[in-house]
Amino acid sequence: MLPPKPLLKIHEISKSYATKVLKRVTLDIHHGEIHGIIGANGAGKSTLCNIIAGVTQSDAGEMHLNGQPYDPKTRRDSLNCGVQMVHQELSLISNLTVAENLFFTNLPTRAGLIDQEELHARATLLLDRLGLSAINPETIVGSLGAGQQQLVEIAIALSKSCTLLILDEPTSSLSTQETNQLFEWLQQIRSEGIGVIFISHRIPELKKITDRLTILSDGECIYSDTTDKIVHQQILDLIAGTAETTQPKEPFVSYATDEPALSVKNLSLLPNKAPISFFINRGERVGLTGLVGSGRTELLSAIYGVSDTSRGTLQINNGAEREVFRGAHQAARAGLGMLPEDRKKSGVMLNLDIKSNLTITSLRDQFSRAGFISEKNEFAAAIKAIRRLKVKCDHVSQKVRTLSGGNQQKIAIGKWLITDSNILLLDEPTRGIDAAARLAIHQLIAEAASTGKSIIMASNDLEELMHNCDRIIVLAGGEISKIFVRATWSYEEIIKSCFSPRKIENHSCIGQ
Amino acid sequence: MLKQHAGLASVLGLICLIFSTTTEHFFQLTTFASIANQVPDLVLVAIGMTFVLILKGIDLSVGSVLALSSAVLGYFLVVHALPLIFAIAIALLTGLICGAANGIISVKARIPSFIVTLGMLEVARGLTKLVTSSQTIYIGTTIEFISTPHPMLRFSPAFIFAITVVMLGQLILTRTTFGRYCIAIGTNEEAVKLSGINVIPYQVSTFLICGLMCGTAGVIHASKLSSADPNAASGLELSAIAACVIGGTSLMGGRGNIISTFFGVLIIATLQTGLAQMGVSDPLKQLITGVVIITAVVSDSLRQRWTHLN
Structure with missing residues (x-):
């Protein structure tokens, strides 16, 4: 089934910084396969990919690409061999347009000046080919949402000559729909014989898209075989190898009371949209989901008073109704706390x-x-x-x-x-962190709820919300699409409500 | 922190050692006393600058504001014959108002402080020339006591005052919530804002502190010269920034230390005095000072990277 000669052969690669990060890692990437890599943070995934992409060099071991010895000293070396890498952190130039970013290393020129017409034409063609025609090539990249920027970044890699594509957590900022889009591309390029290394923390995704799976733990390759041979729980066990994750998943316990903690009334995020109203009780955990650009982050920002444009009223602990906060310091004084989406920033x-x-x-x-x-x-x-x-x-x-x-x-x-804030607004609380830490954070959230705190958590990962929330609010195009309660919800229903008909065409333009 | 001070102290020691071996007159109490009595105004301005730099700002107007404050002092003492204490109060207020203008305009209107204070540099200098009619106001002996060395201690009251402010500044920076928030805002303003802290008062305050320091330094400067010179302290902003930077303050914000800045001032002043004693020409003096500043910053950044790796 698989071609006998691997595309990339990695043999006993080791690397140390202060401590040993990779310990004699051996694995093969074949032509036309999607190869998943999973492991806890610090397991060595990023280091391994950086070595393959020539960002850093190994201390020992060797690599072969297409049967030839392969030892890239710089990023340029690896690019010349057709190795493309898309980092988890966005590396687009945010002040330039989508088109300029797409062809940044190869801008068409006429008499030394950038040929704008040619650039526009090429960009339109490329975006159409990738099914991203909703993105205007003249848009400034910085005004796109994180998910769309990520797609543009992957599009850049795909637009170049490519034999091996490395994707470092590409889906962490993508919505479900965008993830599906990405998976379509991946299946397409797999059929063209390109090898893909796909790093992710999300086991269901890896199960769905990858042909083979490598599990790294503490710098060692502890599993590298076809994905079908291993089930979800086994993967989790192998990654962590600790009691923390091997515990059976605890059943959901609700701590919700009927004392109101916060009601949001007639909050408008965007002009010409239906205002948002909902409430949350003490001890309750409410999930917030929706496609990228549906307004999740914007809603949390508005409640927390860090959005300049929102209008509406809030009522805290059955107190008097008041205008939305102006400035986070007002919100914090009223007992709110916020975990922003971008942890490092x-x-x-x-x-x-x-x-x-x-x-x-x-x-x-x-x-x-x-x-x-x-x-x-x-x-x-x-x-x-x-x-x-x-x-x-x-x-x-x-x-x-x-x-x-x-x-x-x-x-x-x-x-x-x-x-001791009473209302916690958590935006993507487990984005980009390993399975064990994820579980620990879920426990923290549950613990906080058990002491009467109210939690609104936004996530791209619907399963995460279904495991941790009493209710789930689905946003679409800056409005509430539907509110689900645990007793009656189903995965399919919630997904469907993300795509309420009117908003499907709009949603990709909202960031602009 | 102590390690950093030890490093700067040994650099200062090394400079002293070099001058002591190359010139006959350097290693004398008179030399050190004269350095000490020469620095108080720069020390105060550099302290203000350190606070501003920690919050990622910059104040280019310090020299002009210093000159304006001393001009105002001279004007009210000589032209209006106001009692000394009132004249000093007005001079300090002048500095404070300039600082407030810098702070409020740059923070509230979200204009880079580089530009606002560049404007203030011109405005304050222009006002100085208006107040003094572009002529030096001779104040006389009333304020000389501030900068006159104590016959026994060999130090002037101004130097003692500057040392006190150094200690106070260090205490505020390292031990108070104000100082902690200043460093946090300089490190990551966005994170501090989202932590529910209103950052505006802190940002404005650092400019107020800097303005007040300039006002104080203006009084001391006038006492040194016994007069208010409309062209006083031009280019002082660069010496102040140099002192901060030699002391390890980062222009990117979040990092700075008052005692280190004090060492930075001492290093610059010792260098100037020592080179002058050696009979080094002015152009060469400038050149050497520049090389020392760059060397200090490069070695500091190497040290930073080295500690980062470990």
């Missing part, structure tokens, strides 16, 4: 220590006297918090930069637990 302060990150919201009220920080109390609270959050670290004076993504996320949530 706005969730944590990477260059500050764990302690300062944890106490940033509570410093003035809990850990200071007459403006001076009471360091002893602050230190004690930080230690208590990292135990409660099970953050893996050496000490609380360590910079947050040195922690893994999952542990960073625990810190970002932890600051609100110290503040």
Whole structure:
């Protein structure tokens, strides 16, 4: 079935930084196969891909591409061999247009000037071919949503000569529909004999799209075989190898009460859209989903007072109705806390220590006297918090930069637990973190709910919401499409409601 | 933190050692006393600048604001014969108002402080020339005591005052919620905002602090010269930024330390004095100072990268 000679042969690759990151990893990528790689954060996935793409070099071991020795020293070397890599972090130039980004390394020119007509024509052609005709090539990239930017980025890789395509968590910012679009492309390029390395944390996705699967754990390749031979729970067990994830999934326990915590009334996100109204009770967990561009992040921002354009009223704890907050400081004072979508950019302060990150919201009220920080109390609270959050670290004076993504996320949530905020707005709380940390964060959320806190969590991952929420609000095109309750919901129904008819054509233009 | 101070102190020590071996007159109490009595105004301005830089701002107007404050002081002392204490109060207020203007305009209107303070540099200098009619106002002996060295201590009250402000500034930066929030905002403004902190008062405050420091430095500067010079302290902004940067303050925000800045000022001043004693020509003095600034920053960034790797 598979061609006998592998496209890329990786033999006993090792790499050390401060610690050993890869330990004699051996695996093959074949022509026309989608090869999944999964592993906890720090398992060595990104390092392995960086070695293949020539971003960094291995300490030992060798690689062969198409039977030839392959040892890329730079990114350019690997590109010349047809190895394309799309990073998890977006690397588009946000001030330029989609067309300029698409052909950035190869802009058509006439007499030394950029040939705009030619550029536009080529870009339109490429976007059409990839089924992205909804994106206008003249759009400034920065004004597109994260999902669309990711698709453009993958389109750039596909537009070039490519024998091996490396995708590092391509779906983490994609909506279900966009993921399906991506999968169509992948099946297309598989049939053209191109090899694809597909890194993901999402097991169902890997099961669905990959032909073979490699599991990395602590720098070692512990499984590399056809995807069909292994089931979901086995994968999870192999990744973690700890008791934390091998525990059977706990049944959902609801902590919802009937005391109202927050009602949102007539909140308008975008002009000409139906206003949004909903409520959440104490101890309740409400999920927020919808396609990319449906307004999930915008809704959370509006409730938290960081959107300048939204209008509407809020009512907290049955108090008086008030206008939406103007500024996060007002929201925080009223007992709200927010976990932003982009952890590194706005969730944590990477260059500050764990302690300062944890106490940033509570410093003035809990850990200071007459403006001076009471360091002893602050230190004690930080230690208590990292135990409660099970953050893996050496000490609380360590910079947050040195922690893994999952542990960073625990810190970002932890600051609100110290503040004792009553309403937590969590935007993609488990995006880009490994399975074990994901479970730990779900437990934290459940724990918070059990103490009477109300949680609104937005996620692309519907299964995640179905496992963790009492109700799910589906947004489409900046409006509420439908609100589902646990007793009567079904996966199919919820997915369908993401595509309420009127909005299907619109949704891809909303970011513009 | 202490490690950083030790590094800067040893650089200062090394510079002193070099001058001590190359010139006969350098290693004397008089030299050190004269350096100490020469720096207070720059120390104060550099402290203000450190706060501004930590929050990712910059204040280019410090030299002009200093000159304006000393002009205002001279004007009210000489032309209106106001009591010293009132004249000083007005001079400090002048600095504070300039700082407030810098802060409020740049923060509220979201204009880069580089541009706003560049404008203020011109505005304050123009006002200085209006107040003084472009002529030096001779103030006389009333304010000389501020910069006159104590016969026993060898240090002037201004130097003692500057040291006190250094300690106070360090305390505010490292031990108070204000200082913590300043560093946090400089590190990641967006994250701090989303943590429910209103960052605007902090951003404006650093410009206020800087303005107040310029006002104070203006008084000290006038006392040094016994007069208000309309062209005083031009180019001081660059010395102040250099001192901050030598002390390890990052122009990208989030990193800075008052004691280190103080060392930065001492390094610059010692270099100037030592080179002058060696009889080095002005162009060469400038050149060497520039090389020292760049060397300091490069070695600091290498050290940063090295600690990052480990």
